[in-house]
């Protein structure tokens with residue numbers, strides 16, 4: 430079921446406070462290479478903060494994140510930026526496409542920054558826009574698209590460089606059920622083909638069901654960590670104890 434071997438990411442005892450709000454209170458988890466992990470939990474339970482710590486965007490107050498032999502919190506800002514550029518694909522909750530650029534240019538940009546020639550970058554960007562069903566919007570700027578289209582363009586941008594890990598905050602949040610299923614199928618298929626791991630935040634049990642494993646956060650702590658096939662541990666029970 431899970432194609433993972435040694436952990437690609439190991440997070441231990443992550444704590445993060447914003448002022449008086451404890452967003453994370455000792456969260457720990459592992460992610461295997463090529464593993465698809467769903468992170469679920471109530472609003473405000475710390476999911477986005479956890480994802481941002483794993484991706485090296487936010488530095489935890491304490492605890493550690495180890496990625497591929499590197500201690501992420503010990504890297505310089507420049508090294509972390511480089512890591513995000515080379516190894517990670519990130520889909521933020523609100524897309525964060527560059528408003529002045531077309532969909533095509535937004536998706537091609539990470540490739541151009543990596544030194545890929547313009548024609549090849551645009552060809553790959555076109556392929557990814559096609560996979561996510563938004564090639565027709567290639568010339569549009571984010572403000573000229575629907576939220577769901579912008580979300581799919583953001584996913585294409587997250588995947589275009591062939592990352593080792595994709596971090597996706599609510600990848601189907603702005604999509605109707607059918608489009609959400611199509612997007613999840615494409616995301617999972619692409620990840621399987623390339624051996625890319627995915628950390629996916631979702632409120633939607635149907636979306637979480639695409640994952641190999643689900644972790645449930647509650648009040649900044651991982652409350653349950655279960656493989657999807659674990660029949661002895663019902664998801665309803667986990668949630669029912671709230």
Ligand SMILES: Nc1ncnc2c1ncn2[C@@H]1O[C@H](COP(=O)(O)OP(=O)(O)OP(=O)(O)O)[C@@H](O)[C@H]1O
Nearest residue numbers: 447450451452470471472473474475476477478479
């Ligand atoms: N930049 C910030 N400044 C202040 N407080 C923050 C910040 N980011 C998160 N928080 C707070 O930390 C807690 C955890 O937030 P986080 O966004 O990680 O939760 P979440 O589970 O992703 O929520 P949601 O499902 O609503 O997106 C919340 O109480 C939130 O208000």
